[in-house]
Amino acid sequence: DAGVIQSPRHEVTEMGQEVTLRCKPISGHNSLFWYRQTMMRGLELLIYFNNNVPIDDSGMPEDRFSAKMPNASFSTLKIQPSEPRDSAVYFCASSLKRGLGELFFGEGSRLTVL
Amino acid sequence: AQSVAQPEDQVNVAEGNPLTVKCTYSVSGNPYLFWYVQYPNRGLQFLLKYITGDNLVKGSYGFEAEFNKSQTSFHLKKPSALVSDSALYFCAVDTGTASKLTFGTGTRLQVTL
Numbered sequence: 001d002a003g004v005i006q007s008p009r010h011e012v013t014e015m016g017q018e019v020t021l022r023c024k025p026i027s028g029h030n031s032l033f034w035y036r037q038t039m040m041r042g043l044e045l046l047i048y049f050n051n052n053v054p055i056d057d058s059g060m061p062e063d064r065f066s067a068k069m070p071n072a073s074f075s076t077l078k079i080q081p082s083e084p085r086d087s088a089v090y091f092c093a094s095s096l097k098r099g100l101g102e103l104f105f106g107e108g109s110r111l112t113v114l
Numbered sequence: 115a116q117s118v119a120q121p122e123d124q125v126n127v128a129e130g131n132p133l134t135v136k137c138t139y140s141v142s143g144n145p146y147l148f149w150y151v152q153y154p155n156r157g158l159q160f161l162l163k164y165i166t167g168d169n170l171v172k173g174s175y176g177f178e179a180e181f182n183k184s185q186t187s188f189h190l191k192k193p194s195a196l197v198s199d200s201a202l203y204f205c206a207v208d209t210g211t212a213s214k215l216t217f218g219t220g221t222r223l224q225v226t227l
Contacts, residue, residue: 004157033215043158043204043217056214091157102148103215105157 002026006092006106014114018080021109024073025094033103034067034077035091043091049075082113116141118207120218127195127225135190135221137205147188148206148215149179158204164188175199195225 005024013019025032033048047057049069057067064083069075079086089110093103117140127133139145146165150158162173169181179190188205205218 042219045214045216048214093157102160102163103150103158105159107155107157 004092004094004104004106006090006109008109009107010110010112012112012114013082015083016081017113018078019082019086019111019113021077021090021092021111023075023077023092023106025075025092026096026104027073029094029096029104030072031095031097032069032075033093033095034075035093035105036088037091037108038088046077046090079111082111084113087111087113116145116207116209116214116216118205118216118218120203120205120221122221123219124222124224127223129197129225129227130194133192133195133199133223133225135203135205135223137188137190137218138186139188139205139207140186141207141209143209145188146208147179147181148208149173149177149188149190150204150206150217152202152204152220154201161190161203195223197225197227199223200225 007022031050034046036044046059047067052069067077089108091105091108093105095103119138121136148163149161151161152158161177162171164171164181172178177192179188181188202220202222204220206215208215
């Protein structure tokens, strides 16, 4: 299995631009999670999906952030417009069994907003 | 609200010596506890978990953790550290119903020769 695949691995953009991060979960996994990691705030859960349905988006910082999961094999996290404080590593993770199963993380997308 | 505390930012240990990385938790209800490891520029990798049963849990790469309900702790241990164990270690807690893993701030383990 290829594991969780995220793209791009690195993104540098100007403030105000739209950023789209992509994730392909492990085939057969039915839960998908988006996390953000920064030095200041550590690892934060932004949103998670179960069977392609958003279950909890209380961690999404503000309306500039949105996430979609149109099918079981693809999810996007969009930031529009981006701001320098959005600079972070964004991780996607998937799991087979909600609640009891371990999460499998992608390699992350490092976002730098200038 | 559930929370996890990792009181040490960094733990230093010599190769061959035992290591302990500390974790305490706070939840309402029964905790599901996890340890993850992160190598530089990589995603987190699952090490082990406690859901129920034996308080001593064995995981990958020779790591183990002991669940202590009275002290609300779940410390990670290894009898003999390796230089290759050097990484960032995260403790996490969930109650199973919310499916929201709450991670600690991480502890950097540095193993030297």
